[in-house]
Amino acid sequence: MAAISVNTFYSHSRQKKEQGKLSLSKAEQLLMAIANDSEVEDLSNGEENDPAVDGDIPRDAGDNYSPPSSPEYDSDEDYSPPDAEEADHYITEDESESEQQRSQVHQRKRNRVENDEQDEELGCGDSRAEPRNVARGERWKSAPFTPDLFQFQGKDDYLRDERMDWQPLDHVEQYIDSELLKLLTDCTNAMSLANSGRSLNTSVEEMYYFFGVAILMSCVHYPQTKMFWSNALRVPAISDKMSRDRFFKLRSHLKVVIDDDIPEDKKKTDKFWKVRPFMDRILKGCRLQARPECVSIDEQMIPFTGACPFRQYVPLKPNPVGMKNFVLASTDGIVLDFEVYQGAKTLALQVQESEGLGLGALVIKRLSETLQPGTKVYCDRFFTTMSAVEHMLRKQVYLTGTVMKNRVSKAMEKLPSDQMLKQQGRGSSATVTRADGKVCVVKWFDNKPVVMLSVVHAEQPEDTCQRWCKKNKRYLTVRRPNIVREYNTKMGGVDLSDRMMSYYRMSVRTKKWTIRMLMHFLDLALVNSWLLYRRDNQEQGTPRKAIMKFLEFRMVAAQVFLNKCDILEEDAHLANVEKENAHLTQPGKRSRITPVPHVSVRTCSASHLPEMSERNCFAAFHTAQ
Known part of the structure; x- marks a missing residue:
């Protein structure tokens, strides 16, 4: 191998240190010169403005700079940017075409690394990478864009007429109904009995009250949840029927599934199996809406x-x-x-x-x-x-x-x-x-x-x-x-849905991600219900002042959940009474019966006898005989 000029090599290295980072094209020229047994030339001239590195327009271009046309197209409308320009004045005449191709390959690799770093900064590092060859072979041109679109034909909203007379609770029940709360009640009791040996003995009525309390707490912000039961700041609607310890106990033991009923393969494939029935019920309500x-x-x-x-x-x-x-x-x-x-x-x-x-x-x-x-x-x-x-x-x-x-x-x-x-x-x-x-x-x-x-x-x-x-x-x-x-x-x-949820989010300081998921999707259901309620009223021409704001809507929904506990308890009591009296025969039609006097009147001396007037009917009857 022929000797390379040492002075040339070291002088070139010193100049690179003074001028900055060595460009990719110059480094390849240097390496190829060593590999080809040729003398290394001084490549320091014009290093600062290498468009292959910086992608900038050369300084000597001025305002009259016009990028060269791409060799793939003959049209005058096609345009090639400055960063695609070949840096011919930096490359010697005796370089081969293969060296230029290798330089382009290295440039593409460097762009890929920069793009991957940008994706990681955007939080996309853990996602599946998009195939790199998707856009290869595509041709683009400067021409007017005239799209050919299929005419949209959406399905009619069959619930629109039914929603005209709906109350706030009717909108919420599209997502959260009594069947879902019955499932929550059964699973909570079963899992509490399996884990601790004692059932929580909760009911659907108490579950309604629990979620009503959670919604009302999100409307009235206290620094700590236990302050709702304090003597100075207690809220009667919350503290009268449910104690503080009972609320925290129910919240920490909420279950949507019975763990033993879930197959092992489903536990491996579905990471959210613990809250999947609740999410599916909310998703069902979302899919009911018109597209x-x-x-x-x-x-x-x-x-x-x-x-x-x-x-x-x-x-x-x-x-x-x-x-x-x-x-x-x-x-x-x-x-x-x-x-x-x-x-x-x-x-x-x-x-x-x-x-x-x-x-x-x-x-x-x-x-x-x-x-x-x-x-x-x-x-x-x-x-x-x-x-x-x-x-x-x-x-x-x-x-x-x-x-x-x-x-x-x-x-x-x-x-x-x-x-x-x-x-x-x-x-x-x-x-x-x-x-x-x-x-x-x-x-x-x-x-x-x-x-x-x-x-x-x-x-x-x-x-x-x-x-x-x-x-x-x-x-x-x-x-x-x-x-x-x-x-x-x-x-x-x-973003609008996120913003509405952030205003009155159910603040749950818990270590269990399942509780956080349940409260989040309950918030999502309330936001969807209010947006749908507002849209229906606007379409019906309801005055703006007559439409409830989101805070008022949440408080009404909370009050309905709290009152529904009393209604369900009364209905359950009447149902039990009817069940107990079901074996008794129903009486037939009778004449009017005079009520019997109280026992104290019936047995007290002669007070039960008829009153006597001035006319002595008894004496007159016996004397007449």
Whole structure:
């Protein structure tokens, strides 16, 4: 092997230390020179502005810089961004074509590592990775987007007419009824007897009272639960019929299943088997609601910081620690379906044709089982992938949402760079369409670049919106694409439900995740009931002041649960009396009977004899004879 110039090698190393990190292309040139027995050239010139590393526009380009067209397309409308440009002036003429290909491979690997690190920061590290070859071979072009959509034909809401005369309790009983509380009562008594040898002897009436107390406590916030029974702050509606110790005992012993009745294989496959009947009953009530044309899918956290094997951590959430729940909701916040996350493998078993799908696509496919053709689904970038779009198109369900750049890398090559959009100012945007005309990607610059994917909406027609400018300390009028407006309007359903639940959440300081799950889904049922009650009254033209607020609705529901205990006890007493007298024959029709005087009157001297008037009938009768 020929000797390499030592001075050249070490001088090159010193210059790299002074200038910063060695670029990938220069390092490959250096290694290839060593491998090919050639002299190493001084490659330090122009190192600071290597577009292969920084992805920036060269300094000498100025305002007249125009990116070269992509070699794959002959159309003048096609666009290639600066980061795809070949850095020819940094590469010597005697380099081979194979070296350029290897450089591109290394560049793609480095992008994958950066994207994986970004996914981990978003809390996606434990999910199934989206296949990398999904978007390969796709061709994108700058052309108008004209979607061909199936007309939505939703089913009629057959409960709308019945709900016209419903009371608040009728809305709540769509989710929580007497059969569910009977199941809770039986399982609680059975498990208490099996574990401690003594039954709690609770009843359906007491279970109604317990949940009424829990709902009322969420409306009146005390720092500690036991303060509801204190002498100074006691609430009679809570403390009169249930003692403090009885409340805590019932809460800690609540059971929805009998453990011995659950098969071992189900315990292994279903991590939430301890609360599954309760969740299924709430899910049944959610699926009774009519499916609208526009729905949204998002994450929901069930806050819990205790010990739990399937607890998740999702940063940037109001409650980042707890169980993760994927929710399908309407635009007005009504939950239509949900799936509590217990692993991507478990979720894949519930979805047909799940091979090769990532977690986001699995969630969308699972929650869209009850959707009608023509439905428009909105989601964030955690769920939006090309594989999810393709699977939904087969069902004629149309997806719209923000998307990560690495998931539409081919489309990003055709869109302007972030620097060019920033130079054009806030509100600038660009659109590319897939070659088959079914999908479009829009890049919009507001405070920072936003990339969105849709099979329904595109850039046009644009409108304007108000955005705050920190520099000028005033609102600015900014152009906004149609896809951004539709996304902002239709995406807030799950967030609305979360916000309503956070106002009066049932605060349960417990180490048992099962109790936390029961209280969370009871809150979800109350929020759904109130949103449905408000929507029905608005459709009927009820004045706004006559519609109960959410706090008032919860208090009415709590009062009905508390009073239902008395009604059920009275009904049970009458039923027992009728059962005891069932063997007695029913008397026939009789004449009116004069009531018998009290025993003290009947046996007291002559008070029971008839009163005598001035006429002596006795003497007259005997004298006449």
